[in-house]
Amino acid sequence: MITENQGQYIRSVRLRQSEVLTFSQYPFSLPAVKELKEVNLHPRVTFFVGENGAGKSTLLEAIAVAVGFNPEGGTINFNFSTRDSHSELHRYLTIVRNHKKPKDGFFLRAESFYNLSTNIDELDKVPFGGSKVIDSFGGKSLHHQSHGEAFFATFMNRFTGHGIYILDEPEAALSPTRQMAMVSRIHDLVKQNSQFIIATHSPIIMAYPDALIFHFSESGIEVVEYERTEHYRVTREFLMNRKKMLDILME
Template identity: 45%
Template sequence: MALAAKPYLQRITAQFGKEVDWDRHPYNVPSVRGLESISFHPDVTFFIGENGAGKSTMLESIALALGFGIDGGSRNISLNTALEAAPLHQSLRLSKSFKTPRDRYFFRAESFHNVATRMDEIFERTSASAQSLHARSHGEAFMAVLLEKFRGKGLYLLDEPEAALSPNRQLAALSAIHQLVRDDSQFIIATHSPILLSYPNAKILLFDGTGITEVAYQDTEHFAITRDFLNHYPRRLQQLLDLD
């Protein structure tokens, strides 16, 4: 029987040195402070939590430990246009599969513009070129990357990919992710989207004030709040907006 290649990234383990300042970000964030290890699902692992809970910080630190630039893109693009310091990756130890993924990509919504600009520079094209990601909306550009750049048998890290996607496009992204999973790909995704979170059998890790906890989809606030609002939106609007 052939050995399974996935998960390409099996686990991260934290090894904090004496130089760590526990009073400074990101080490003062509970999910980082209490980090021991995280095991990943062979197909899809989600990071969820409120803003500031540490999910994006963790994802970008994993990306840096894997050799990506902090702005994202493939490992051939090493950008840090904001000159951000992300020391957490130095404390992470990676456990990987015996098999190396054929394709790798780190998508970071807030710096995707910088990656698109760098791609134009590399291929010597203008932003008006049909091949330029700048010639498309943010949502169209991400879908182009997902559908055209991701080649399968890959390890893909996505930080809030839903940021520029309509609900319909989120459904399309969910379908594309599934096709890539069927082609031996692994995803680690930080998201607020209840649509993306619905991916079957995914591992969902909640980052909050108690640390990191695995939760079921229907136990997430994303699912519960969205369902409650849609089922009772006239009353919820009345309560939220203090309407008569």
């Protein structure tokens, strides 16, 4: 049974606007950031959706860093740095936490997953205490799998429940079938007292029931229902009227 407060480790995220020197420079110039005061998260699954460049991944990354994760992904114990490309937004965020502390956590980024995989291989060249980092990812080097397989292996093996999981476009390497399997896995982990914050373009993943969906746009951030998301409406229109849509696109 899933109760309302079960698994909620982060209650909300606040931007300390009074400390921002100017809203004319990135990332504070992004409408979603400029209008940000407080985002109240769902105790189980929260989605950030919107067009490319709307600021959803920027805010997601800032939340992850503010919580204590490495900007390039992994658990809070990963501290490698390949390229310092994250913004300063995390320095201006206040993370309002619940009294419970997570036992597990992971920041999964499609953009820097290769760097994470490389760091794991480097760490395992000198295994600590006989165990290897890759053992908790399924035992096979992530570089020796396709991008999709490595993503899925991480999600299925490394996520153990009772945790906070922050995912940036996890569908990037996954087939539709694997995306549906991911929805099932999310539900398993939610039942194990976990909380998810996910930035996605996938109408399959964001279909997870009873989730909170925040839409990022030029107007800022607003809560939307699944059927009102552009991802759902455009995908449905295309599939229901494929020939007509293709004729329009190919005029």
